[in-house]
Amino acid sequence: MLTLIGAPTDIGAGSRGASMGPEALRVAGLGPALQALGYDVHDAGNLTGPANPDLPPDQGYRHLDGVIAWNQVLHDAVYAELQRERVPVTLGGDHCLGIGSISAVARHCHHTGKPLRILWLDAHTDFNTQDLTPSGNLHGMPVACLCGQGPDALTTLAGEVPAVHPDWIRQIGIRSVDDGEKRLIAAAGIEVYDMRTIDEIGMRSVMEAALADLTPNTHLHVSFDVDFLDPEIAPAVATSIPGGPTYREAQLCMEMIADTGRLASLDIVELNPALDIRNKTAMLATELVQSLFGKSTLIRRPSRSRG
Template sequence: MIQTVELIGAPTDIGASVRGAGMGPDALRVADLPGTLARLGFAVVDAGNLAGPATPWSAPSDGLRHLDEAVAWNRAVYDAVDAALGAGRLPLMMGGDHSLAIGSISAVAWHARQRGQKLRVLWLDAHTDVNTHGTSPSGNIHGMPVSCLLGHGPAALTGWSGQRAALGPEAIRFIGIRSVDAEEKQAIRALGLTVFDMRHLDEHGMRNTMTEALQDVDDDTHLHVSFDLDCLDPADAPGVGTAVRGGPTYREMQLCMEMAADTGRLGSLDVVELNPALDVRNRTAEVAVELIESLLGKSTLAR
């Protein structure tokens, strides 16, 4: 049976620090994501771009920027991902900034619980995104989605999965981390989060890291990948708003995606923080499409 991938565009930079992530979904289309997936053997439904409020670029209020607008965009994402999963499709949410993972993963968590499945989230990112309105130096919500999903965010952005925390700390694995605020470090320890930072990758390699991250993924697991393009080294992916030097290389990230694909359990995907305004001739979008191909099963040889 041919699996159907549903592309869901969320063209907003509502949670970001710089303008441009809202153009990410169309940059992926320009890089021929729909055609690439079709050639890989998937049925592809492009649901188009969701609608939502404009980014006002206002100052933080109570430690949060653009809370009402972020809620509106995440509600739209939640509804779209919920509908795609309900129709038996694999939702591929194209951001937009990483705050949109609140809506996406909340919908995934609700479906996983209804099906009696264990949820495993791979958070591929240079940042852990576990700030709160009380610790964030900027108030930008794209630095807070993990806290919201763990039930520690503002009331307006928690509880969407049917319980206060969409995820428990044991459900998430961070890969590629190399930029963590001082108070985030304390939160990571207090919450007991599993973080494979760049030192771990340097010492153990991507193969051993992914083996650890996926070791308990089984036939009853729904695997969700939340892929922030700033996880990659900016030499390979310059078109991101919060680039941090020293990330995984293109080849390391290919192995990461291929090993995730090998589980056969991928059920949903976010691709976020692509900023064409900072890119070079859509190069980052093209890299993203190649990595998405690998995550969805493309390999050099039949394995």
């Protein structure tokens, strides 16, 4: 049972347009595509929050109050669906929304005693802070906030600080990290599989490592930033970084996640239709999410899913 939750905001981003992402995914047929796989899909519509005032940074943050408001309402919506034992699928919106979504997942896991594994599919580590950020854009800070480094109103959303321990996170596809972030990521000890690692050992080995040691009751959360993908196949992102995963690498990533049977929540973020070509990126994202929820070319035997 899946619930689609639209969060149409670009308040944490440096460029406008990600607020149109939820509708682009709907136009691409995401809901019916998942229904065709046999899921009970409920589209809960869009959440509401403050408009993007498009102001400069204030004490290191842009639009902090608005980002807090959006993440609080998303936290509440995601947590409510988890309590109903449904799989929340957040349709973003920019990646600052990962704070509210994953805080809700962390709260749920704490209350149910489930271990949590987070796969952060992204070109960026998103571990900037108030002191390091070159822009003040909070879509570059969600992982830091989840790990306890950020404004109190964001770091405490889950009811505990930190909401997430760094060793619960696996970052995949990374290829753009600010100098200060490099030091913070290293100090935090987050496992990062950057594009060099993917080039050296391949996506299969990366995913085997990222998915290792999952227990039968692990809650697996995927935070899918569309700029994870190479911009040649997914142009509709404001923070485009060349050299990302190819179509086949991305499909393998999604299919291996599906093979675990542990996927329990999902964010799709940073899709900016204003930069797309005939909704190409939204349609690709929809196709990849289908793979994430089990669509495959063949009926595969469990013993051969990794072989």
